[in-house]
Amino acid sequence: MQLPRKNHVHAWLLLMPAAILLIAFTHYPTVTTVVKSLFSKGTAIRPSQFTGLDNYRMMIEDPVFWKVLGNNLWFALGTIPTSIALAIVMALFVNRALPGRSLVRMAYFTPTILPMIAVANIWLFFYTPDIGLIDQILTAVGISGRNWLGDPATVLPAIMVMTIWKEAGFFMIFYLAAMQNIPPELKEAARLEGAGRWTYFFRVMFPLLMPTTLFVFINAVLNSFKLVDHLFVLTKGGPDNASNLLLYYIFETAFSYFETHYAAALTVVLLVLLAAMALGQFFILDKRVHYR
Amino acid sequence: MSRIDIHNLTKTWGTVTGVDQVSFTVPEKSLTVLLGPSGCGKSTILRLIAGLETVSSGTIRIGDKEITHEDPARRGVSMVFQSYALFPHLSVRENILFGLKVRRVSKARQQERLAEAARMVGLQDLLDRRPSQLSGGQRQRAALARSIVSRRQVCLMDEPLSNLDAKLRAEMRGEIHRLQKEVGLTMIYVTHDQVEAMTMADQVILLNSGRVEQAGPPHALYDRPDTSFAARFLGSPPMNLLMLSSRQAAAALDDFPSDAEMETMHLHQGMVGVRPEHVRIGDTGLPAQIVAADYLGSETIVRIRLDDQILFARTGNKVSSDPEARVHVSWPKAAVCLFDKTGRRLSGDFL
Amino acid sequence: MxxxxxxxxxxxxxxxxxxxxxxxxxxxxxxxxxxxxxxxxxxxxxxxxxxxxxxxxxxxxxxxxxxxxxxxxxxxxxxxxxxxxxxxxxxxxxxxxxxxxxxxxxxxxxxxxxxxxxxxxxxxxxxxxxxxxxxxxxxxxxxxxxSTIVMYYNKDLFRKAGLDPEQPPADWDEMVAMGKKITTADRWGVMIPSTGYPYWMFGALAMQNGQVLMNGDGNTTYFDHPAVIEALQFWKDLGAKHGVMPSGTIEWGTLRQNFLEGKTAMMWHSTGNLTAVKDNADFDFGVAMLPASKRRGTPTxxxxxxxxxxxxxxxxxxxxxxxxxxxxxxxxxxxxxxxxxxxxxxxxxxxxxxxxxxxxxxxxxxxxDQLSHATAELSTYQTGRIRKTLDDAIQATLTGAKTPEASLKEAQGVADRLLKPYR
CATH class of the missing domain: 3.40.190.10 (Periplasmic binding protein-like II)
Structure with missing residues (x-):
């Protein structure tokens, strides 16, 4: 069926605001980033030239790139499952009738509404050796202080803990909403059939939460690559890149070293990574999680 | 074995009393309907029996066992919910088998019972569908199968048909009744629909504000309502309740009352109840005026003004809906129920 | 008036x-x-x-x-x-x-x-x-x-350790010796911050050991000079060998708080903190020039x-x-x-x-007064990258991942490659 011409015009007019915003702030920058990644660094004295894949070749030889990529994978692995599990546990806890429920919900959600920079500043003092909260507690039970952020072995886990603390409350809200959407009769039906709490959770509730889990999972993965605000305050990627993550490295490259073209190449890699993961999640996992 | 005894069952939430001193007995393999308007406590009673709510006081016995505070899973009851409560992520097969798997019934027995239950409700070909792929009636059948497969003798049904359209409802009503008899279930069935109560019940418990208004077989409730509430709740249109002077009351009878009967009439200060189908429109009795007549095919419902009161008559004859038509109404004395001022039926009656 | x-x-x-x-x-x-x-x-x-x-x-x-x-x-x-x-x-x-x-x-x-x-x-x-x-x-x-880097010290802690509060350490050996007297289970002798601006602190140590980090044209660095390597070895030794400073890296942002809470008797920090320390210290504190090795020194x-x-x-x-x-x-x-x-x-x-x-x-x-012993702060062409390279080398050494020699030689290699076009 052919739409009358006037309808086409209407359709385009209605699409335009969104399309303009998308093109101006998403598609056009993406294209220019890809193009830019094929050129060399330019200064007023030495203009930039087309160098093909040189920036990517440089990336392969750049140990810091591999280091931050590895860090990012560990960071994702370390934060995502734990924060999701914690979010579910917290949501289960506050999804019951308990005194001061809204207060507890609020308390769980508080980390999320705090700006990341503020959170990082708080945790900076938690982690500070000797005077930090964590060390003071450890000293009280007779364990001598550790330099959490100054030791390459502990710095990334320390940042993961903070991220989990920050993210779990956010994810909890989604789980809480999803749990409240599960009809209470399902639980009653399961109870009558003799299903205990665990059986109910694993056989009924968790499968029903799968759409939420998928949503949260995608968000968590994206966040693990997107959230780097805390690094500005906590470690600046140190010591010796032990806590450096890909996006922070891109920032450093672009704005500290002014190697915007190399940064563009790194950005392209990040884009491809994220796009691949998002597509994979939607196509592979999506089929298994929706029941309605 | 599966007879249910409810004794002085009470449920309170703070100062609110939802169920108040309710007692009744459900004989084995019979169907009892809990009937009442919304908020009367019928669903709460069902949930108390199922163990989904805690009992404030009173006792519940099933067979020889007191189960007032027993774990829901060990009461030997199955339940069908108004929303069916099917697990949306599981196939019909998995839904039906859910309880058996939880209780670790052997695989072979699972299959055997599944086949039997599926055959009984006619879902053999739909076992691999998800609930979302079923129609309302099919979902209802799946919920029934889940209840049957448990082999529990007591089945509790919470308004199981209220989500279905009228035609399907009639069909499923018959189906549930058939299954109850076939399997020999002791069933408590909650509804606010008097048609379901009248057609299915061996016993109807009519509830009002958490109390038992009247219990008995459907015809007893219909013919001899204990209270004006029961009189008004059952029947469509309900029983006419009229304030009549003893002279009027006597005049309305088409068979002449005895003196003793007249005496009762004189003493009585309350209301006269007559079912619409017993109201005769003719030339004798009390003078009245037809207000409207609704022709329904097999019958006609006539609205009649009697002084400042309105009464309904049901008749097989065609009635001219000519307004202002002057008529006379009368009824046989056997059809009359007398209620006192508090709404209780006077035991004396005419009979 | x-x-x-x-x-x-x-x-x-x-x-x-x-x-x-x-x-x-x-x-x-x-x-x-x-x-x-x-x-x-x-x-x-x-x-x-x-x-x-x-x-x-x-x-x-x-x-x-x-x-x-x-x-x-x-x-x-x-x-x-x-x-x-x-x-x-x-x-x-x-x-x-x-x-x-x-x-x-x-x-x-x-x-x-x-x-x-x-x-x-x-x-x-x-x-x-x-x-x-x-x-x-x-x-x-x-x-x-x-600013320059100066040494803030806690006179009360000096007194407690039996040291003369008016005699802050004048050279590295004294700083280590005094640090050892002061250090206890819950207190360190000295802290030199190694996040944020490690290259800056290191500029002081290198100069004190007789070697600046770069030339005046900003196109040559001297990261692998023996005196520079020795300076980094000393920094590492403060924690690893002498035990007067925590090992690992020390956070720039919280160091002042450490000092104010008496967790360290001496800290190297920017003069820009002077007023803040003065306003917040509830103990008697002093400010001294950085100690010398071969000479005194600090970058501006x-x-x-x-x-x-x-x-x-x-x-x-x-x-x-x-x-x-x-x-x-x-x-x-x-x-x-x-x-x-x-x-x-x-x-x-x-x-x-x-x-x-x-x-x-x-x-x-x-x-x-310290200006007469001061030099320029590390600044070259490609300065961001080179600074970060040196920062990484310093942190890799302090956290024990690499030896001073290996990390600084590596950093110098990177710097040479980056600066070649500017020579």
Whole structure:
């Protein structure tokens, strides 16, 4: 069926605001980033030239790139499952009738509404050796202080803990909403059939939460690559890149070293990574999680 | 074995009393309907029996066992919910088998019972569908199968048909009744629909504000309502309740009352109840005026003004809906129920 | 006092009268970004100074915009430049000079000064503070919020350990020896921060060991010089061998708090913290020059004024006027007292205000006295990358991942590769 011409015009007019915003702030920058990644660094004295894949070749030889990529994978692995599990546990806890429920919900959600920079500043003092909260507690039970952020072995886990603390409350809200959407009769039906709490959770509730889990999972993965605000305050990627993550490295490259073209190449890699993961999640996992 | 005894069952939430001193007995393999308007406590009673709510006081016995505070899973009851409560992520097969798997019934027995239950409700070909792929009636059948497969003798049904359209409802009503008899279930069935109560019940418990208004077989409730509430709740249109002077009351009878009967009439200060189908429109009795007549095919419902009161008559004859038509109404004395001022039926009656 | 006020008022009136004529004719608008890298309400101080300047110069309007830390300020200034709405002048990191030159963003002051008096003005600052502002024979940056590293020490803890609180360590050996006396289970002898700006602290250690980190043209580094390697070995040994400092890296941002809570008896930190420490320390503290190995030494640090190239001659004149005002002895003295940053010229320390302040609080002059032992802060072409390379090498050493020799040789290799095109 052919739409009358006037309808086409209407359709385009209605699409335009969104399309303009998308093109101006998403598609056009993406294209220019890809193009830019094929050129060399330019200064007023030495203009930039087309160098093909040189920036990517440089990336392969750049140990810091591999280091931050590895860090990012560990960071994702370390934060995502734990924060999701914690979010579910917290949501289960506050999804019951308990005194001061809204207060507890609020308390769980508080980390999320705090700006990341503020959170990082708080945790900076938690982690500070000797005077930090964590060390003071450890000293009280007779364990001598550790330099959490100054030791390459502990710095990334320390940042993961903070991220989990920050993210779990956010994810909890989604789980809480999803749990409240599960009809209470399902639980009653399961109870009558003799299903205990665990059986109910694993056989009924968790499968029903799968759409939420998928949503949260995608968000968590994206966040693990997107959230780097805390690094500005906590470690600046140190010591010796032990806590450096890909996006922070891109920032450093672009704005500290002014190697915007190399940064563009790194950005392209990040884009491809994220796009691949998002597509994979939607196509592979999506089929298994929706029941309605 | 599966007879249910409810004794002085009470449920309170703070100062609110939802169920108040309710007692009744459900004989084995019979169907009892809990009937009442919304908020009367019928669903709460069902949930108390199922163990989904805690009992404030009173006792519940099933067979020889007191189960007032027993774990829901060990009461030997199955339940069908108004929303069916099917697990949306599981196939019909998995839904039906859910309880058996939880209780670790052997695989072979699972299959055997599944086949039997599926055959009984006619879902053999739909076992691999998800609930979302079923129609309302099919979902209802799946919920029934889940209840049957448990082999529990007591089945509790919470308004199981209220989500279905009228035609399907009639069909499923018959189906549930058939299954109850076939399997020999002791069933408590909650509804606010008097048609379901009248057609299915061996016993109807009519509830009002958490109390038992009247219990008995459907015809007893219909013919001899204990209270004006029961009189008004059952029947469509309900029983006419009229304030009549003893002279009027006597005049309305088409068979002449005895003196003793007249005496009762004189003493009585309350209301006269007559079912619409017993109201005769003719030339004798009390003078009245037809207000409207609704022709329904097999019958006609006539609205009649009697002084400042309105009464309904049901008749097989065609009635001219000519307004202002002057008529006379009368009824046989056997059809009359007398209620006192508090709404209780006077035991004396005419009979 | 009253007389002084009257004098000031008269001067103000006079300058208003003098500039009134030109003001009516033309209004020059200046946008200036400035960073704040240490704690305290420094934006108020700057705003106050700018307001005073505008009152004295009605022909010039100044928008002073706080732009975060040094990094943010540079990014914002350059972004504004690229977007075509440039600032006319800014306070930026003194070591951004090569990057700014390479971006062709700034003009040399030699091309802006006109009168002989102004040329003389260029030479009125401490020469050491000018080192980071000069390259290729020209002056590009005028010192403003400048600092050096000094050693803050807790006299109470010195006393407790049986040390003379008036005798802070003069060399490395003394610092280690004293540190050992002070260090207990819940207290360290000394802390040198190794996040944030590790290369800066290391510039001090290297110089004390007799070697600066780079040449004056900004195209050669000396990271693998034996004296430099030895300096890094010493830094590592403070924690690993002598046990007077925590091992691993030490956080720049929380170090002051550590010191204020008495968790370390000595800390190396920017003079920019002086006022904050003075206001918050509930114990008797001292400030000393950094100890020596072969000699004393510290890099200077902090921000310089730059004038951007995309400016009209009028704007440049106005910018010159503002810079001259902000760095005048009186204002430099005021700035120094409010913050702990140094007075930028000898004349600043000759003002009555700063003289009085130093007399009452002699530690305010330590940074100045140390200037004779100071050198430029690490600043080269490709400075961001090279600085980070050295930072990584330092952190890799302090955390025990690499030996000083290996990490510094590696860093030097990277630096050589990056700087080759500039030689």
């Amino acid at each position: 009253l007389q002084k006020m009257q004098l000031m008022m008269m001067g103000l009136l006079l300058s208003v009268c003098l500039t009134a004529g030109t003001a009516a004719a033309k209004q020059t608008e200046l946008t200036m970004y400035y960073p704040v890298a240490v704690g305290g309400p420094l934006t108020q101080v700057i705003d106050g100074m700018v307001d005073q300047f505008m009152a004295e110069n009605p022909g010039i309007t100044v928008n002073a915009i706080y732009a975060g830390n040094y990094n943010d300020a540079r990014i914002k200034a350059l972004a504004a430049l690229k977007s075509g709405q440039p600032a006319q002048l800014s306070v930026l990191f003194s070591i951004d000079i090569y990057e700014l030159i390479e971006q062709d963003a700034i003009v040399a002051f030699d091309d802006v000064v006109q009168t002989a008096e102004e040329k003389a003005w260029l030479n009125s600052f401490y020469p050491t503070l000018m080192e980071n502002g000069k390259t290729a024979g020209k002056t590009w940056g005028i010192p403003f919020q400048r 640090g902090g921000g310089n004024f730059y004038i951007f190239k995309q400016t009209t001659p009028d704007e440049r004149r106005a910018a010159m006027q503002l810079i001259k005002f902000m760095t005048s002895p009186e204002n430099s003295a005021r700035w120094s007292i409010k913050t702990g940053y140094m007075g930028v010229s000898p004349a600043a320390y000759d003002t009555a205000a700063l003289k009085d302040y130093v007399a009452g609080f002699p530690y305010a002059a330590v940074a100045r």
